[in-house]
Each structure stands twice: as C-alpha cells, then as structure tokens.
Amino acid sequence: MILPGGVTRAYLATRPVDFRKGHAGLALVVQNVLGHDPYNGAVYLFRSKRGDQLKCLVWDQTGLILIYKKLEGGAFAWPKPADGVIRLSPAQFAALFEGVDWRAVRAERRQRPRLAG
Numbered sequence: 001m002i003l004p005g006g007v008t009r010a011y012l013a014t015r016p017v018d019f020r021k022g023h024a025g026l027a028l029v030v031q032n033v034l035g036h037d038p039y040n041g042a043v044y045l046f047r048s049k050r051g052d053q054l055k056c057l058v059w060d061q062t063g064l065i066l067i068y069k070k071l072e073g074g075a076f077a078w079p080k081p082a083d084g085v086i087r088l089s090p091a092q093f094a095a096l097f098e099g100v101d102w103r104a105v106r107a108e109r110r111q112r113p114r115l116a117g
Helices: 023-033 090-098
Strands: 010-013 043-047 053-059 064-070 085-088
Touching: 010 090, 023 043, 023 053, 023 064, 043 090, 053 090, 085 090
Parallel strands: 010 043
Antiparallel strands: 010 085, 043 053, 053 064
16 A cells, blocks of 8 residues: 555545645645544545546645545546545555445454353
C-alpha cells in the first residue's frame, strides 16, 4: 500500500467534491462538512463527479498527504450521493483504492470462544 504502516481508519465522503481543491480545501471539507479532525491520522476519501477519480487526504504526523488516482477505462464503485460519511474497514479501503467494488467486502464475524470452566 502507498501509505506507511497501513490504514487503520478510513472515511469515505459520500458527496462529490470540487476536484480543484487541494490539501487545505479538503482539510476544510473534513472539518466543516464531515465534522472530523483532519489531523487525526485517518484517511479521508473524496470522489469526483464522474466517479472515475478519487483523492485521499491523510495526516502522517509531519504533514498532510494528498493522493490522487484516476482509473483508466472504468469508474470506482461509489455509494449514492448523500450527506455524510461512511467508515470503511482496511479491506474495504484497499478494494476501493484498487478499483474493486468495496461494497462486496465483508468482515467475517467470529464467535467469541467459550472459556473452559
């Protein structure tokens, strides 16, 4: 993965954003629209209107990192545009970033082992 240490928290903004926005503009969206702290170390994902581009914004304790990706010959799988944010698991984030339908990724639910007694 591009980000060092792996992704622990990822949030997907459900509304498209103006892709002319850079680090500061997207940090303001995280703060004012999503209600999160852009400097908390989580990855924030933003989509373009056409759905074939994404931007990732993350604070790595030394500065804001902005990653831009455009799929050639396809589009990312996005939820229907609505106000808000969706939390993604690390596996869902990896699938989305690769251009795979992340909505099909489900965590296996394991039952808690019983203690011998």
